[in-house]
Amino acid sequence: MKWTGLNELREKFLEFFESKGCLRLPSFSLVPKDDNSLLLINSGMAPMKKYFTGEVTPPRKRVTTCQKCIRTPDIERVGITARHGTFFEMLGNFSFGDYFKHEATAWAWEFFTKVLEMPPEKLYVSIYEDDDEAFDIWTKEVGVDPSHMVRLGKEDNFWEHGSGPCGPCSEIYFDRGDEKGCGRPDCHVGCECDRFVEVWNLVFTQFESDGKGNYTPLEHPNIDTGMGLERLACVMQGVDNLFLVDTIQNIMKHISQITGVEYGRDEKSDVSLRVITDHIRSTTFMIGDGVLPSNEGKGYVLRRLLRRAARHGRLLGYNEPFLYKVCDTVIKENLTAYPELKEKQEFITKVIKVEEESFAKTIDQGFKMLNGIMDNEDVNVLSGEDAFKLNDTYGFPIDLTKEILSEKGIKVDVERFRELMKEQKKRSRDARKNAGADAWISDTTDLSDVANTEFVGYTDLKSTSKVLAIVKDGVRVDSIGEGENAIIVLNKTPFYGEGGGQVGDTGVMESGSFSADVDNTTKNPSGTIYLHACTVKSGSINVGAEVSTAVDEERRADITRNHTAAHLLQSALREVLGNHVQQAGQLVSDDYFRFDFTHFEALTAKELIEVQDLVNKKILEAIPVTTQEMPIEEAKKLGAMALFGEKYGDVVRVVSAGDFSVEFCGGTHVKNTANLGLFRIRQEGSVAAGVRRIEALTGMGVLKYINGMSAVIMDVCSLLKIANPKAVVEGVQKAEQIIKEQQREINELNSKLAVAQIGQLFAGTTEEHGVRVVTGKVDKVNADILRTMCEKARDFAPKCVCVLATENDGKVTFAAACGKEALALGANAGKIVKAVAQKVGGNGGGKPDMAMAGAKQPEKIEEALDSVKETVYAMLK
Known part of the structure; x- marks a missing residue:
């Protein structure tokens, strides 16, 4: 068995299955497409689920891939053990109703024993205990020694997730030898020790489960195999774990070179090196697929990984940003399989560096706070408020806080933290749901028998079409009548279906006495069937009827102008700001368009004007806008820009405005840039870390905007005379x-x-325990005056402790001050004002001699002030 590098193993596998008639597909994006059940792709078959269910037709019945994957449940374990990792590649070969057990087993054995020259005596095969068919195929056809066959139960060798397709599986194990075993006489496949390593899992999807223990044979069974590339490399390179595999080890060596810490010298530093190595692989690939740091979803996973890696850099004694340098090695080691990483290298590096620098600004203060908590023996639970502060002020993801504190046995009040996060966000988490077709069609609506819709809307805004299906309230119906809302599916349509950021078309649909408004147009998940959300104004319509359709031409024209302007804007931004600018999302409607793009600081007024002028210059140049379909490689040679993180087919549609803008796009566009009339940026701002948003207008939208601004100016002139x-x-x-x-x-x-009121405050107070405590509520003064009053009282009487409160618009402000002699006795204004404010639902602090606090319960001010004496006397020496 010959030592083989990870990149060579990947290529050998894919070439082998290509020779068996499988179509080699590039890895799908880590970001799931049309699948809300997953945050990130976590297995080789995950992006192809719809091929298995039949919802989408695969490009070929035989497919092979090497799929990028991220798994996050064990993040806390990564580094602590050498087994766990968040990023890995999954080799797979798949059959969608084509070859089955005979071929899958024979090819797996051939690849291992012939291509990789693994000794057959080192290989063991497990099967589902009742799968006699598989046993006979492995032993009688493939030629596996029966003594190397193992029968295991349903938990180990039957692939099933609730209802749906399922089936038995076979796993191939590699025997690493006695020296890796536990020494027990009965050590065999299935033992918990490190001797027998499961390398390849072949799933025979041959049944349909109802989820209640009943299994029906599938008419066309499938094959789904998965083999971890890193695990295979461990076997072929004779190493104990993935961190010793050649390409991964090169990444770790770069980290060691930067930090000056060598792997294998100290277990504690080894943990940190493993964490950084794994996390920089994950984050490089995630950013390459369009994920950006944020505080929720995929972006939160990315931020958590980057900040956990940054923390472990500091544990190694390296306090400067450095991860962005290591991503260069990640890209270099994966260049042969993922050349797109090189294209995006500048951007990936920039995102990582900005996130590192952002965290570095607050990390020391956050650790100071955490260390203070960990050094306090009386603390065994961190409050939700403190966890929120660590997240909101110092940028510590809650999971990082939990992990750090768990090292000292301290828990976190996560429930309270979540409540505070919800209060801060105050926004709907169901924003993705639109008010159009999605409201009237269910995910379970079966349209599998409906033919694909022919879209004619690039050239025609009217058509005569046939009704293929009607869906009302998620259910297929034969007809609909006046006043009803429903989805109508046509054999062909001029209506653009929402996609690529462009909103769906509206218009009318008519046939005899039947008339309906088309309120929105969307598509099914595969993008092949157009869904017209209609409101019937009069008459009725049946499935099979012919209808005349007409798009709202004026609205389409406005949308089209805005879409072309979005293309021109992206090119202008790249010219003014740099090639790191990439589209990160857009919305193109008839009123305006918004364009999200990668950039790391607000645009200056000069830059905004420069971008705006450049777009208007291209409008005045009257550049013809052309669209053409071409092979994707040809489009790339033209320099066509693709949507960041998006996957395209072999043939793409390219929209060009001369040499200035060349992009992959399926949307509708004007014939000439002059058709835009005018372009105006309405607003620029931040969307997330490293992502900016521009809202802009074209055509009559610009004139309306200018007229509106002119009216405002004239009103101001009138007020100012x-x-x-x-x-x-x-x-x-x-x-x-x-x-x-x-x-x-x-x-x-x-x-x-x-x-003048200070004297009144002192009236009636007496000195007790060596100090004079002065409290009071002062009406209608701001925080500065309240502070001045406390300072005057402090300077007037060295033995004084003064605490004052005021209320403005329902908000409470406290100020506290301690004179020199009161300080010497132990009084502390910062602690006093914090204790008082907490009684009124607030918080605060400051220096021992002067401090401020805020709160939100004015009705409790008197109660809080009454507690001051008790608080002060408790801290006196």
Whole structure:
């Protein structure tokens, strides 16, 4: 058995199954497409589920892939053991109703024993205990020694997840020898020791389960095999774990070179090296597939991995951002299989560096807070409030906080943390659900017998079509009548179905007395059937009827202008800001369009004007806009930009505005840039870390915007009594100056009045335990005046502890101050004001001699002030 590198193993596998008639598909994106059941792709078959269910027709009945995968349930274990990892590649060969057990077993054995030259005596095969067919095939046809066959139960060798396709499986194990075993005489396949390693799992999907223990044979059984590439490499390279595999070891060596820490010298530092190595592989590939750091979903997983890796860098004694440097090695080691990483290298590096730098700004303060908690022997549970502060202020993901504190046996009040996060977000988590066709069709609606829709809307805005299906309330019906809402499926349509960020078309559908408004147009998950969400105005319609359709031409024209403008905007942004700019999402409607793009800081006024002027310049140049379909490789040679993280077929549609903008796109566009008329940026802002958003207008939308702004300016001129609009800025500045002067005078008067009240506050107070405690509620003053009053009281009486409160618009502000002699006796303004504020649902703190706090329960102010003496006396020496 010859030592073989990981990249060579991948190629050998794919070439072998190509020779068996399998179509080699590139790895699907780590981001699931049209599958809300997964956060990230976690197995080789996951992106092909719809091929197995028959919902989508596969490009060929025989397929082979090497699929990128991310699994996150064991993140906390990564590094602590050498077995766990979050990123891995899964080799697979699949049959969608084509070859079955005979071929799958024979080819697996051939690949192992002939291609990789594994000794047959080192291989063992497990089967489901009742699968006699598999036993006979393995022993009588393939030639496996019966003594190397193992029967295992349903838990080990039967693939099943609730109801649906399922079946027995066979697993191939490699015997690593006695020296890797546990030493027990009965050590065999299935033992928990490290001797027998499961390398390949062949799943024979031959039954349909109803989820209640009843199994019906499938008419066309399938094959689904999966083999971890890294695990196979461990066997072929004779190493104990994935971190010693050649390509992964090269990544770790780069980390060791940067940090000056060698692997294998110390178990504690080995843990950190493994964490960083695994996480930088995961994050490089995730960003390459379009995932960006955020506080939820896929972005949260990415942020958690990056920040966990950054923390382990510090545990190695390296306090500077460095992960972005290591991603270069990740890309280099995976270049042969994933050349797209090289194309996106600059962007991937930038995202990682920005996230590292962002975390580095607050990490020391966060660790200071955490260390203080861990050093306090009385703390065994971190409050939800403190966990929230670590997340919100210092950027510590809750899982990282939990992991760090668990090392000291401290738990976290996660439930309270979640409540605070919900309060902060205050936004619907069901925003993805649109109010169009999705509201009227169910995921279980069966349209498998309905022919694909022919889209004619690129050239025609009207058509005569046949009704193929009607869906009302998620159920197929034969007809609908006046006043009803339903989905109508046609054999052909001029209506653009929502996709690529472009909204769906609206219009009308008619036939005799039947008339319906088309309120929206979407597509089924595979994008092959167009779903027209209709409201029937009059008459009725049956399946099989002929209808005349017409798109709302004016609305389509507005949408089309905005879509072409989005293309021009992306090119302009890349020219002004740099080639790191990539589309990160868009919405193209008739009113306006928004364009999300990768960039790491707000655009300056100069940059916005430069981008806007460049787009308008291209509009004035009247550049013809062309669309053509071509092989994807030819499109790439033209420099066509693809949507970040998106996968395309062999033939793509390319939209070009001369050499300025060339993009893959299935949307509708104008014939000439001059058709846009005008372009105007309405707004620019942040969407997430490293992602900006521009909202913009074209055509009449720009004129409406300018007219609206002009009306506002004229109203301001009228209020300021200015005749010339050009003088409006000067007029506002003068008004602002007058207001500032008046506010200054008001503050001075309030301050004098407040100081005059100090004597009244002291009246009736006495000195106890060596200090004089002064409290009171002051009406209608701001925080600065309240602070001034406390400072005056402190300076007036060295033995004084003064705590004052005020309320403004339902918000409570506390100020506390301690004189020099009171400080010497142990009084502390920061601790006092925090304790008082917590009684009113707030928090705060500050220095021992002066501190401030805020709260939200004004009705409890008196109660809180009454507690001050008790708090003060408790801390005196």
